[in-house]
Every structure is written in structure tokens, then in C-alpha cells.
Amino acid sequence: MATINAAEIRKIVVACDAGMGSSVMLASQLRKQLRKAGVTVEHSPVASVPADADVIVCHAGLADRVRSGNPDKPIVAVQVFLGDPAVTRLVAAVKDRGSIDV
Numbered sequence: 001m002a003t004i005n006a007a008e009i010r011k012i013v014v015a016c017d018a019g020m021g022s023s024v025m026l027a028s029q030l031r032k033q034l035r036k037a038g039v040t041v042e043h044s045p046v047a048s049v050p051a052d053a054d055v056i057v058c059h060a061g062l063a064d065r066v067r068s069g070n071p072d073k074p075i076v077a078v079q080v081f082l083g084d085p086a087v088t089r090l091v092a093a094v095k096d097r098g099s100i101d102v
Contacts, residue, residue, distance in 0.1 A: 002074060002101070002102055003099050003100070003101050003102075004055070004074050004099065004100055004102060005099050006090075006093035006094045006096070006097060006098055006099060006100050007097040007098075008054065009039055009054045009055055009094055010038070010039060010040065010054055011039065011040045011041075011042065011050070011052055011053050011054050011055075012030060012034070012039060012040070012041045012042075012053070012054065012055045012056075012057060012090075013041075013042050013043070013044050013049050013050060013053040013055070013056050013057070014026050014027040014030065014041065014042070014043050014044070014056075014057045014058070014081075015043075015044050015045065015046045015049050015056050015057070015058040015062065015066055016043070016045070016046065016058060016059065016062065016081075017045055017046045017047075017062065022080075022081040022082055023043060023058075023059075023081050024043050025081065025082060026057070026081040026082060026087065027041050027042065027043040029082070030057075030087070030091070033091050033095075034091065034094055034095070037094050037095055039094055046058065046062055046065050046066055046069070047069065049066065049069065049070055049073075053070070053073055054073075054074075055073070055074050055075075055076060055090070055102070056070060056073050056074070056075045056076070057075075057076045057078060057087065057090070058075060058076075058077060058078070059077070059078060059079075059081070060077040060078065060079055063075055063077040074102040075102060076090050076100075076102050
């Protein structure tokens with residue numbers, strides 16, 4: 001597990017391939033929550049995560065695929081896209097400009 005300085009996060013990418021829409025809703029939710037913190041949030045297919053992502057949020061079932069294509073990026077793996085405690089911790093760390101274990 002790595003610790004990242006949340007104050008350095010400028011871009012979060014929510015990656016998914018399931019097509020159920022919950023990851024798009026999470027990206028929208030994060031955009032609203034982190035707008036004042038100066039963080040950009042994008043949604044992306046797992047195979048097309050932008051190289052300038054600082055953190056990638058994805059479902060735990062996709063984490064290995066995301067990690068293989070982005071070995072140098074911190075990944076926040078969630079069990080559910082909406083209401084997952086890992087996302088809550090990420091948002092709090094960014095807002096508090098603290099650190100987070102990923």
C-alpha cells in the first residue's frame with residue numbers, strides 16, 4: 001500500500017467498463033464535491049485512462065486491469081461506486097489537503 005499526498009492531486013479519473021452508469025454518476029458527484037479544491041474529475045474506459053491522471057478510481061474487479069495499463073498510478077479500488085468508504089476517504093483527504101493510503 002502506498003501513501004499519496006492528496007494536496008498534489010489535480011486529476012482523478014473514474015475508470016469503468018461495465019456500462020451500468022454508476023461510475024458516470026460517481027464522476028459527476030466527485031466533480032461537484034472537489035470543484036472548489038481545484039481537482040478535475042473525468043470518466044474513462046479502463047483501456048483509455050489518460051496519462052495525466054493523478055489517481056484512478058475503479059471497481060475492485062477491474063483493479064488488476066487498470067493497474068496493468070497504469071502501473072505507476074495510485075488506484076482507489078471500490079466495491080460500489082456510490083457510497084463506498086474509500087471514495088469518502090479520498091474526498092476528505094483532498095479537501096483537507098492531507099494524505100491517503102491507496
